[in-house]
Amino acid sequence: MYYLGLDIGSSSIKIALVVSETGASVAVVQEPETEMSMLAIKNGWAEQDPNEWWIHVCNGIGRIIKENNISSKDIIGIGISYQMHGLVLVDKEGKTVRNSIIWCDSRAVAIGQQAFEEIGEDKCSEYLLNSPSNFTASKLKWVKENEPEVYVKAYKFMLPGDYIAMRLSGKINTTVSGLSEGIFWDFKKEGIAEFLMDYYGLDAHMVPDIVDTFGEQCHVDEKGAIESGLKMGTPILYRAGDQPNNALSLNVFNPGEVAATGGTSGVVYAVTDNLSVKESARVNNFAHVNYKPKVEPRIGKLLCINGSGIQYRWLLNNLDVSSYEEMNNLAKEIPIGSDGVVLIPFGNGAERMLNNREVGTRIVNLNLNNHGKGHLCRAALEGIAFSFVYGMEIMKSDGIEVNVMRAGNDNLFRSEIFSETVSTLIGYDIEIYNTTGAIGAARAGVLQNGDFETYGKVIMENDYIMSFEPLKNKETYKVAYQRWKKELELTLNNL
Numbered sequence: 001m002y003y004l005g006l007d008i009g010s011s012s013i014k015i016a017l018v019v020s021e022t023g024a025s026v027a028v029v030q031e032p033e034t035e036m037s038m039l040a041i042k043n044g045w046a047e048q049d050p051n052e053w054w055i056h057v058c059n060g061i062g063r064i065i066k067e068n069n070i071s072s073k074d075i076i077g078i079g080i081s082y083q084m085h086g087l088v089l090v091d092k093e094g095k096t097v098r099n100s101i102i103w104c105d106s107r108a109v110a111i112g113q114q115a116f117e118e119i120g121e122d123k124c125s126e127y128l129l130n131s132p133s134n135f136t137a138s139k140l141k142w143v144k145e146n147e148p149e150v151y152v153k154a155y156k157f158m159l160p161g162d163y164i165a166m167r168l169s170g171k172i173n174t175t176v177s178g179l180s181e182g183i184f185w186d187f188k189k190e191g192i193a194e195f196l197m198d199y200y201g202l203d204a205h206m207v208p209d210i211v212d213t214f215g216e217q218c219h220v221d222e223k224g225a226i227e228s229g230l231k232m233g234t235p236i237l238y239r240a241g242d243q244p245n246n247a248l249s250l251n252v253f254n255p256g257e258v259a260a261t262g263g264t265s266g267v268v269y270a271v272t273d274n275l276s277v278k279e280s281a282r283v284n285n286f287a288h289v290n291y292k293p294k295v296e297p298r299i300g301k302l303l304c305i306n307g308s309g310i311q312y313r314w315l316l317n318n319l320d321v322s323s324y325e326e327m328n329n330l331a332k333e334i335p336i337g338s339d340g341v342v343l344i345p346f347g348n349g350a351e352r353m354l355n356n357r358e359v360g361t362r363i364v365n366l367n368l369n370n371h372g373k374g375h376l377c378r379a380a381l382e383g384i385a386f387s388f389v390y391g392m393e394i395m396k397s398d399g400i401e402v403n404v405m406r407a408g409n410d411n412l413f414r415s416e417i418f419s420e421t422v423s424t425l426i427g428y429d430i431e432i433y434n435t436t437g438a439i440g441a442a443r444a445g446v447l448q449n450g451d452f453e454t455y456g457k458v459i460m461e462n463d464y465i466m467s468f469e470p471l472k473n474k475e476t477y478k479v480a481y482q483r484w485k486k487e488l489e490l491t492l493n494n495l
Helices: 049-069 109-119 121-128 136-146 161-171 176-181 194-200 222-228 242-249 311-320 324-332 371-395 418-425 437-449 452-463 475-495
Strands: 002-008 013-019 025-031 075-084 089-090 157-160 212-219 236-239 257-262 266-272 286-289 299-305 340-348 362-366 402-409 430-433 464-468
Touching: 002 049, 002 161, 002 176, 002 236, 002 430, 002 437, 013 049, 013 437, 025 049, 049 161, 049 222, 075 242, 075 437, 089 136, 109 121, 109 194, 121 157, 121 194, 157 161, 161 212, 161 222, 161 236, 176 236, 176 286, 212 371, 212 437, 236 242, 236 437, 242 257, 242 266, 242 437, 257 371, 266 371, 299 371, 311 324, 311 371, 324 371, 324 418, 340 371, 340 475, 362 475, 371 475, 402 418, 418 430, 418 464, 418 475, 430 437, 437 452, 452 464
Parallel strands: 002 075, 075 236, 257 402, 402 430
Antiparallel strands: 002 013, 013 025, 089 157, 212 236, 257 266, 266 299, 286 299, 340 362, 430 464
16 A cells, blocks of 8 residues: 655655655656746746646646556555745635735735834744744735735635645645634734734635644545545545655654755754744744644744746756766865855745845955866855754744754765765754655655654665765864855945
């Protein structure tokens, strides 16, 4: 028997199949094979048609069943991971009334900032653990203000994963974790954030029913079965946004554990049981997948680093090199600190952890007689690693205590220079696992009975690759980091 995992990204949909008894990965497919398009009618806007997600989900399910020669009867549960912070609006028939305003759309920034100022930083931090910022609630307010004819047609708002669950089951529901990522959850009163809904003038009836993150949330109905190829009655057992789900995929559930990703952008996601926040404008705080009010107040603190893997990819595309492996080998020939070359890697737009300032990519101390490609490669890896360390300093100032960092086997963490630099400067191990969000979502079926110990064993037995330990010779790394940090602070002061 198998569990099926769906990962609803903005670039593609990934579908995974795992053995229900052991958690072993059987297959992962991607739909479409090329990236999905985004509609950007205006600068800073980003929309997608949720119906396209559904088409790709159905195509992917059909492929994975056919390619692995199994029956839909063999699939005993479904887990869903999805791109966070998106807004999907449907009418009473479950039909979308407009395109989804997805996570990277920035049209509601001013709305969220005004709410933060008028409601007050203290109240937002105490009740929401966040600024309303550009999250789902602010996007819904934008629709009400700018598209009133659309707003009146809307029956419910949903997050992207809620929409896919609805297409499978015909039921409209969501989770506390999902509501918290949309900034609809009041952590102090442990219910819907009515004061924010009232401030924005949003209708309370638009909030979906709430179900547990783990367990039988709903079941595939006749229409969902016909369209997806799944068996009618198959339960949806789990649902979470992509970053909480990435933490789940890496067995990160408890205070002291940190999940990290080093893809196009970098993310540090740390678990705490402390509801106190100091950095609500720079660090996001969401109900983690195992959040239970009063009993287990697990909060996921998320810090995003825009200028991450995209910086290294830019070098790949613009230097005379053929691969990341070649770049890594060139970097290994250069000593720690890149012979003084410093690269500030924030060239991917405004950085939230730098108070939404656009710093850009900057290369300093470059000597045209002595420095070459290897120095640029090493300085880039170190600069990105230093940005992770800088982010961890912000997290620690917000009350995070860390025991271990766990990361997927993506491009940056595959680099020995990158991982050793981060591990040495933060002072604890980085464990590397070979997993994906779709596989994690599928395996979450194991957790319907709350057996986290067994789940952890599944991760270790199937995915663990290696660990990077802090090096004993830290001084050279510290000197290089302080040089980088000084250049960053000079840049920030001059903006």
